[in-house]
Amino acid sequence: MTDEAIIADNLTYFYGQLTAVDHISFSVAEGEILGFLGPNGAGKTTTVKLLTGQLVPKGGQATLLGLDVARRPKEIQAQIGVCFEIANLYEQMSGVENLKLFARLFGVKEFDVAALLARVGLEGRGKDRVETYSKGMKQRLMVGRALVNRPKILFLDEPTKGLDPASAQAIRNVILEERARGATIFLTTHDMLEADKLSDRVAFIDQGKIVALDTPHRLKQQYGKRLLKAEIAGADGGLETREIVLDSPDTPALMETLFSQENVITVHSEEASLEDIFIQITGRGLI
Numbered sequence: 001m002t003d004e005a006i007i008a009d010n011l012t013y014f015y016g017q018l019t020a021v022d023h024i025s026f027s028v029a030e031g032e033i034l035g036f037l038g039p040n041g042a043g044k045t046t047t048v049k050l051l052t053g054q055l056v057p058k059g060g061q062a063t064l065l066g067l068d069v070a071r072r073p074k075e076i077q078a079q080i081g082v083c084f085e086i087a088n089l090y091e092q093m094s095g096v097e098n099l100k101l102f103a104r105l106f107g108v109k110e111f112d113v114a115a116l117l118a119r120v121g122l123e124g125r126g127k128d129r130v131e132t133y134s135k136g137m138k139q140r141l142m143v144g145r146a147l148v149n150r151p152k153i154l155f156l157d158e159p160t161k162g163l164d165p166a167s168a169q170a171i172r173n174v175i176l177e178e179r180a181r182g183a184t185i186f187l188t189t190h191d192m193l194e195a196d197k198l199s200d201r202v203a204f205i206d207q208g209k210i211v212a213l214d215t216p217h218r219l220k221q222q223y224g225k226r227l228l229k230a231e232i233a234g235a236d237g238g239l240e241t242r243e244i245v246l247d248s249p250d251t252p253a254l255m256e257t258l259f260s261q262e263n264v265i266t267v268h269s270e271e272a273s274l275e276d277i278f279i280q281i282t283g284r285g286l287i
């Protein structure tokens, strides 16, 4: 086995005339979190389905844990956890029953239901029927369900979309705990702040193609402009803003002028966000 947990090699999928995933190639190392960022319809969910054996590629190959996904889907599915955006839980059953049913499906003999519920913030609610859960609770249960088999790779498709801040944070904490356990995480999102905070590297996907892939830090260095923003006291007593681009030959002179000739009240530096960079590369936003 290689230390690449996920390898996509020219992966391609089309629905009729529409090419949803267009010859994408990348790999994810064991224990790495890859953030997969793109706007609606970019091809994120289709990519997850190809990587997890739910769709068979029309071209190229997906390899997980050294195995060809299209040829060995069952073997792979036993070693991965998958959580999709759309809830597919048994609403009439309790949280505990949902988890136990899933464990049986995967041949997991022993797991600590109470500990798992506590990890996703559902302690005390395990015996209640899922139909009585809020959206955030259902989402947390789905994340818990994806962890039942202690997966080597965790696929999370928009796991925090539309959730309250506490539920979203609970899920982010679980993601970081899973990485600390050694799991590899493939996280699709269009929340660039989340991707920036959690991901070791991010891939930008647009119209089925990967248009950039690197660490958030290097993407910002490569594409972003660092700025210094200063608030100064204006002539009329109000505040005015001045911006100075850092990393330019004029920067020292502009700084000198700012501090010697203006009454500077506040200064702070700003770097480009992943959203700014996405717009720069693709010409459009993430939403």
Ligand code: ATP
Residues within 6 Å of the ligand: 015, 018, 020, 038, 039, 040, 041, 042, 043, 044, 045, 046, 047, 190
């Ligand atoms: P979102 O952020 O909205 O979930 P996504 O990046 O996950 O979007 P996909 O769901 O992979 O995007 O869809 C990629 C493209 O394929 C879109 O144009 C979508 O309309 C199309 N598509 C997805 N599923 C089907 C399907 N079952 N039949 C036909 N077209 C589909």
